[in-house]
Amino acid sequence: MSPTVDHYRIVPSLTVPGFASETLKGIVSATHAAVQANVDNLGAGTPSRAPKFVKLLQDKKIIDDQNQSIATTDHNKTVSALQDIKASMDDNDEGVDNSIYGTYSVAGDAYEDIERAVKKLQGTINDAPAPSIDTTTGKQYWPESVEGPLRTACATTAATVEQQMLDAATDIQRHAYHINNSAPDNPTSSGYGGTTAPLTQPWSGHSYVAPTDASTLDKIKGFAENELGVAEVGTNHVNRPYNIDDAWCASFATWVWKQSGIDVHWNNKNYVPSVWSDAANQGLADSNMSSARPGDLVVFGGQNHIGVVVARNGNTITTIEGNSGDAVRRHTYTLSGGNFTGVIHPPATSKTAVPA
Structure with missing residues (x-):
């Protein structure tokens, strides 16, 4: 790592014994450079600009698409490729704007997880078996059976860090969204053109148990309706499984789906724009509100809020x-008068429009 770079936080060192191969030394050094570049981008609030180290390793056929090490007979070529990759990590790090380090409080929390991952990798290296002895030269060495898994451990650590960066990028975006007053913490239906039934009684205190013969739609309605009356205790805290101590509309909606047997993957199930984007990528998002039906999730205008559709009556949901x-x-809500982004259909739901 270039000594002229002003790091957000110094990543714990990674060391290997002198008898390790140049290939292993190269991937360990490159991994450390990649993690440091990720941390510095995190500290500057630009995690999306962090280098994609794992992809470079895959492109150079150093690891496969499962992040497993690929044995090579051309060690010189591999070492050269690793030197190039490390140089690109250093270049990325030098381009980080360190004048805004620490702008985002989320960076500190993510850094702790990254630091643990690096220390775990060093522990794996330290715990590797004792070296073998070359009977011809008398030199110590680690056979492929040892070095292969260590190279895999480097790739696994890098993949873990890159996932931390994806999560941090979403969190930073979400926090910025709140700071700009773009995402109301507790929206009411009037802001989207609807009316609210009075909250006449608190939550029953009993969890819903679906009948054995209940359909997916029956489960969605059952789980959602059973939660009516659940209210916050303090700020954004609910004593229910979907609590995240933050704006929780998306957590609630996706919890209802998951409890009902609809377990789709969202990169961030707690952030409405992320849910909508992932749904669009999976072909589940539909901006045509005439297709809204019970069981869908409805995303409101500005992607600030989300709910569960439990009934459809003509032009009303x-x-x-x-x-x-x-x-x-x-x-x-009246579909023709509401403020919506669209609906998200469950994976097995037809998108044929419901007659108005």
Whole structure:
């Protein structure tokens, strides 16, 4: 790492014994450079600009698409490739704007996880078996059976760090969204053209158990309706499984789906724009509100809020929404007059429009 770079935080060192191969030394050195570049981008609040080290290793056929080390007979070529990769990591790091280090509080939390991953890698190296002895030269060495898994451990650590960066990028975006007052913490239906049924009683205190013969739609309705009346205790805290101590409408909606057997992958199930983007990529998002039907998730205008559709009556839908006025509430909207981004259909749901 260039000594002229002003790091956000210094990544713990990674060392290997002198008898390790040049290939292993190269991947360990490059891994450390990549992690340091990721950390510095994190500290500057630009995690999306962090280098894609794992992809470079895959492109150079140093690891496969499962991040497993690929044995090579051309060690000189591999070492040269690793030197090039490390140089690109250093170049990325030197381009980080260190004048804004520490702008985002989320960086400190993510750094702790990254530091643990690096220390775990060093522990794996330290715990490797004793070296073998070359009977011809008398030199110590680690056979491929040892070095292969160590190279894999480097790739695994790098992949873990890159996932931390993806998570941090989403968190930074979400926090910035809140700072700019773009995402109301406790939206009410009136802001989207709807009406709210009165919250006449608190949550029952009992969890819903679906009948054995319940359909997926019955489960969605059952789980959502059972939560009516759940209210915050303090700021953005609910004593339910979907609590995240932050704006929780998306967590609630995806929890209802998951409890009902719909377990789709969102990169960040707690952030509405991320859910909508992932749904679009998976072919589940639909901006045509005439296709809204019970069981869908409805995303409101500005992608600031999300709810569960539990009924459709002509041009009207009924929803149950978490984090709406600090509680789980039931709402009614006229499709033609509401403020919507669109709906997200469950994977097995037809997108044929429902007759108005």
